[in-house]
Amino acid sequence: MTVMDTTGTHVDSCAGPPHADRRPDGQDRYTISEVAALTGLTAHTLRWYERIGLMPHIDRSHTGQRRYSNRDLDWLGLVGKLRLTGMPVADMVRYAELVREGDHTYGARFELLKATREGVRARIAELQDTLAVLDRKIDFYGDAGRALASEGAVL
Amino acid sequence: MTVMDTTGTHVDSCAGPPHADRRPDGQDRYTISEVAALTGLTAHTLRWYERIGLMPHIDRSHTGQRRYSNRDLDWLGLVGKLRLTGMPVADMVRYAELVREGDHTYGARFELLKATREGVRARIAELQDTLAVLDRKIDFYGDAGRALASEGAVL
DNA sequence: TAGAACCTTCGAGTGCGCTCCAGGCAAGCG
DNA sequence: CGCTTGCCTGGAGCGCACTCGAAGGTTCTA
Numbered sequence: 469m470t471v472m473d474t475t476g477t478h479v480d481s482c483a484g485p486p487h488a489d490r491r492p493d494g495q496d497r498y499t500i501s502e503v504a505a506l507t508g509l510t511a512h513t514l515r516w517y518e519r520i521g522l523m524p525h526i527d528r529s530h531t532g533q534r535r536y537s538n539r540d541l542d543w544l545g546l547v548g549k550l551r552l553t554g555m556p557v558a559d560m561v562r563y564a565e566l567v568r569e570g571d572h573t574y575g576a577r578f579e580l581l582k583a584t585r586e587g588v589r590a591r592i593a594e595l596q597d598t599l600a601v602l603d604r605k606i607d608f609y610g611d612a613g614r615a616l617a618s619e620g621a622v623l
Numbered sequence: 624m625t626v627m628d629t630t631g632t633h634v635d636s637c638a639g640p641p642h643a644d645r646r647p648d649g650q651d652r653y654t655i656s657e658v659a660a661l662t663g664l665t666a667h668t669l670r671w672y673e674r675i676g677l678m679p680h681i682d683r684s685h686t687g688q689r690r691y692s693n694r695d696l697d698w699l700g701l702v703g704k705l706r707l708t709g710m711p712v713a714d715m716v717r718y719a720e721l722v723r724e725g726d727h728t729y730g731a732r733f734e735l736l737k738a739t740r741e742g743v744r745a746r747i748a749e750l751q752d753t754l755a756v757l758d759r760k761i762d763f764y765g766d767a768g769r770a771l772a773s774e775g776a777v778l
Numbered sequence: 779t780a781g782a783a784c785c786t787t788c789g790a791g792t793g794c795g796c797t798c799c800a801g802g803c804a805a806g807c808g
Numbered sequence: 809c810g811c812t813t814g815c816c817t818g819g820a821g822c823g824c825a826c827t828c829g830a831a832g833g834t835t836c837t838a
Contacts, residue, residue, distance in 0.1 A: 585757045602740045
């Protein structure tokens, strides 16, 4: 249960390419504005994520300021990806809760990830379908659109 | 300029598979609730689409009720597809305006469709990227997740 | 030691895409 | 004739995901 190992690289293995201007583990104490610059989120949004329970506990300096770790950046990377899929923030909060609750939620998290993956796959299929519609429409315009348009077709 | 031909099937050729329970052209005067059932949108939403300029002019019965045509359904089919891509309603309104403005907007519409297509392609790429992240995470869980989770990795 | 630049919290505001309500009209039916 | 059903309009309200402002404390640079 205790977290002894903070040097392993496996922590990073799940959040895409690690950001270039990251500090090595051990000196990874970023201010909120540094994290904002790194992630593209605003400081406001980062604090809001914390308020709604989307972040793990963020370390604080002796004066109470947030100090983000590399692991926090990894988490934000994952959140960013999930956000791109259109996953509602509430669902991500649910996942964050499972992580906080510890090992016994392992199965639930696994299932949630798999369900999310299926959702993303379905979304991709949907978009490819839409792409086909657009392709047909664009061909239509390219080939004979001008003539057909004047006949009243809804282009 | 005059719209003589309403019997051609080419009108339909751009909006995916035609809905099964459609009436043949000529008897295509659907009430708002029929269209709601056919499209999955609510009557409220259909009226709202009209208010914001997303629909062409919808025909009315002698008592002022809306009567949608097959062409209107085609248009709603396209709108539905574009909505799936995440295109903002405002952009779709812009496209609708171009259609209303007539043939001379042909080029603009063509460009807009091509830009939209590129947007969809980019979105698909993004999702595939996310899918890869999820796949890695899921493998991780499946292979050694339980052990690593107890070491403190952010899964 | 001044001032800028950063941080904190709380709470209100914004933009989008609906979603719903109130109040009223018109048609069909027993 | 009254009742129900379906439709009309204009406008208010809602949920989401931020986004920003106010008021005040702290830390860095000259």
